[in-house]
Amino acid sequence: MAQIKKKPLRRCAGCGSMKEKTELIRVVKTESGEIKIDQTGKVNGRGVYLCKDPECLRKARKSRALERSLRCSLPPDVYDELGRQLDGG
Numbered sequence: 001m002a003q004i005k006k007k008p009l010r011r012c013a014g015c016g017s018m019k020e021k022t023e024l025i026r027v028v029k030t031e032s033g034e035i036k037i038d039q040t041g042k043v044n045g046r047g048v049y050l051c052k053d054p055e056c057l058r059k060a061r062k063s064r065a066l067e068r069s070l071r072c073s074l075p076p077d078v079y080d081e082l083g084r085q086l087d088g089g
């Protein structure tokens with residue numbers, strides 16, 4: 001029987017559900033204050049997570065959850081890029 005490993009869960013800033021990191025997309029504010037969409041999960045900085053679901057992005061954008069988590073404003077092009085990535089799968 002396969003051993004069940006506990007994987008760390010992260011909370012989606014949109015819907016608030018807990019999921020494995022691999023099911024989420026990570027947005028990071030780097031030490032230089034740059035906002036990046038982190039494909040690797042290895043970028044250093046303050047991160048916030050979203051389901052790979054455009055609906056969660058919409059919710060997070062409406063509630064400004066990403067801004068609150070990252071403690072800065074997000075440029076519109078970050079939302080655009082997120083939207084593209086989530087819609088494209």
Ligand SMILES: [Zn+2]
Nearest residue numbers: 012015051056
């Ligand atoms: Zn979600």
